[in-house]
Amino acid sequence: MKFSEIIINWYIKNKRKLPWRKTKDPYKIWLSEIILQQTRISQGTPYYLNFIEKYPTIENLATEKEINILKIWQGLGYYSRAINMHKTAKFIFNEKKSIFPKKYNDLIKLKGVGPYTAAAISSICFDEKRAVLDGNVFRILSRYFKINDPINSNLGIKKFTKLSNKLVSESEPGNYNQGMMDLGSTICKPKNPLCNLCPLNKSCKSKKEEKFNLPNKLKLKKNKTRYLVYLIVKHYGKYYVKKRLSNDIWRNLYDFPLIEFKNSNENNDKNILIKLKNMLKNKDIMINQKVNINYKLTHQNLNISFVTLIGNIVFKSKKFEIVSKNKLMSLPVPKPIENFIGNI
Ligand code: SF4
Structure with missing residues (x-):
């Protein structure tokens, strides 16, 4: 039996029951794929269900305000996914009469759609012979x-792309791709693969040698650590906030006035007060409370201090908004801020 037939037969008997498996609607498949990028299925599923309920069609999503989409996305991370998803929805609604592109080569031109997502949509919804390539595959x-080339090297990517496009089924590319996704996440797991349950175990080279230390990866540089100090300033019972507009993490979300230090030694009360005096109109201020947390993003470690200030505080800059706590709770904010404001 061919490799692809083994995978498809296994998939038909063992596929996971996932909400987006009930449809071939490209809008819903696209939504699920965007939500699941860099996200575990258990974390992404409630977000998918919520989006489908609130925006059952691409028109509903395209005509929603970005701020509301970011609020629903809150907690899922990689907010540029939500921003690009919204741009793509608007593009398809305004320029394509709400008709999703069918071909891989057209899908890949959409904002936020990479080779994996384009291959998934074109194969699952339109039976185009395109192989997905992700960690599972x-x-x-x-x-x-038994391929030793690192999967994050140019040579490795070329080799695996060529091989996977050779293996993908001609007649059922969608089932083949979904079979590879499911087999990788439920059987050929990173640690302790369940080879006894695997349909490939008779001819698998790693199983034969009982060595499962593949795939290989090149070591990438260490995560950067950042020292962020958020200033919690109450102004007649309201809070100063601002929209993050720079090309940095959490773009278009809201946060508090911010001071950033380059290293941990600089992050002390004396330096915070020196920086603050340049930011404020009044000088008589005091630090009332400081709460420190660590928060990990995929490529950055964030050392965050929430500093509550007392005094009659007025910022020089006009870029801040002053909002009530209720309004603050309704704005899209980064996860550590969401956790913090739950306690103020
Ligand atoms: S390592 Fe085990 S689980 Fe993975 S493909 Fe080989 S036999 Fe299957």
Whole structure:
């Protein structure tokens, strides 16, 4: 039996029951794929269900305000996904009469759609012979064929792309791709693969040698650590906030006035007060409370201090808005701020 037939037969009997598996509507498949980028299925599923309920069609999503989409996305991370998703919805609604592109080569031109998502949509919804390539597929192929090239090297990516496009089924590319996704996440797991349950175990090279240390990856540089100090300033019972507009993490979300230090030694009360005096109209201020937390993003470690200030505080800059606590709770904010404001 061919490799792809083994995968499809296994998939038909063992597929996971996931809400987006009930449809071939490209809008819903696209939504699920965007939500699941860099996200575990258990975390992404409630977001998918929420989006589908609130925006059952691409028109509903395209005509929504970005701020409301970011609020629903809150907690999922990688907010540029939500911003690009909204731009793509608007583009398809305004320029394509709400008709989703069918071909891989057209899908890949959409904002926020990369090779994996374009291959998933074109194969699942339109039976185009395109293979998906993600962590699950890399793991199965590298172990099964014993390929040592690092999966994040140019050579490795070329080799795996060529191989996966050769293996993908001509007649059922969608089932094949979904089979690879499911086999990788439920059987050929990163640690302790369940080879006894695997349909590939008779001819798998790693199984034969009982060595499962593939795939290989090149070591990337260490995560950057940042020292952020958020200033919690009450002005007649309201809070100073601002929209993050720069090309940085959490773009278009709201946060508090911010001071950033380059290293941990600089992050002390004396330096905070020196910086503050340049930001404020009045000078008589005091630090009332300081709460420190660590928060990890994929490529950054954030060392965050929430500093509550007392005094008659007025910022020089006009870029801040002053909002009530209720309004603050309704704005899209980064996860650590959401956690913090739950307690103020
Ligand atoms: S036999 Fe084991 S190592 Fe080989 S593909 Fe299956 S689960 Fe992975």
